[in-house]
Amino acid sequence: MQLVSVIIPCYNEQKRIRSLLSALYAQTYPHNSIEIVIADGLSTDNTRVIIEKFTLASPDLKVQVIDNPKRSIPSGLNLAILASHGDIIIRIDAHSLPYPDYIERCVEALTTGLGENVGGVWEILPGDQTWIAQSIARAAALPIAVGDALYRHATKPAYVETVPFGAFKREILALIGFFNESLLTNEDYEFNTRILESGGRIWLDPKIRSQYFARASLPALAKQYWRYGYWKWKMLRRSPKTLRWRQALPPLFVISLILVIVAAIVYHPLWVIPVGELIIYSLILLVASYQACLRENNLNLVFGIPAAIATMHISWGLGLLWSMINGNSSIKMDLKI
Secondary structure, eight states, X not given: OOOEEXXXXXXXXXXXXXHHHHHHHTOSSOGGGXXXXXXXXXXXXXXXXXXXXXXXXXXXXXXXXXXXXXXXXXXXHHHHHHHOOOSEEEEOXXXXXXXXXXXXXXXXXXXXXXXXXXXXXXXXXXXXXXHHXXXXXXXXXXXXXXXXXXXXXXXXXXXXXXXXXXXXXXXHHHHHOSOOTTOSSSHHHHHHHHHHHTTOOEEEEEEEEEEXXXXXXXXXXHHHHHHHHHHHHHHHHHOGGGOOHHHHHHHXXXXXXXXXXXXHHHSGGGGHHHHHHHHHHXXXXXXXXXXXXXXXTOOTTTTHHHHHHHHHHHHHHHHHHHHHXXXXXXXXXXXXX
């Protein structure tokens, strides 16, 4: 059996880290062929205490914790890679739960040569049991909110542009390098872009499954998508061809709103334009939400889903625009994935 290194960047994940470690302990791949390297950004909660207790209770699974003083995700990933020894590396996020056969299926896909990076489909779970947390999780699975990336809904294997929680051979690093530490997010997409540019392939198999906990509140969601938009512009400056039409819609929507509102302030009769635009936008989101709720025979989230989608669109668009206008400014980033 090939040694597999599972690398996990984390910071203040006391709520989720125990569940993740339990999910890794439940893997069908042999424990003696797995090592877990956690790059901790000097957590101030009980994250390390929980990891230590788990390690003492499960000595047959090797778990190593290293410091990530920069507290950035790509820095943590790179430090974990340097501290690891496996020929195969799998990146996992601290608030995710891989299915029991996750590692086994990833190794099988890699060793049979299906791709240079392989991954699967994730299921979005609510970050809490509240109404809005459930709305956010449901919205995050809808194409109108986040686009049509196959890792959110694929039912058939395919070659794709990116996968979450990918598995790759260590040897690929000699060809394309490590994760780009100048990008505080989008680092996995940029990593996969370099694989594709080198002639490699990204393989998605829907039988490779994991669960991911969405943000639990609208402010946390807004902060997350602002960060996504902000760093997407940095990514586009490096690789303009990675822009997809669906990614251009949020900033265009925000720009159009700003322009028509400014115009309406100057000439009051124009207020009908932004009001009409918002009404049409709201109706589109409500229809999409209603259809999604009907499919699940549950209308409880019919108004929460549009609120979550609008938060994603506007925050992402504003983040990208701010990065375009004031890209060298210093802003405090949410270090969670």
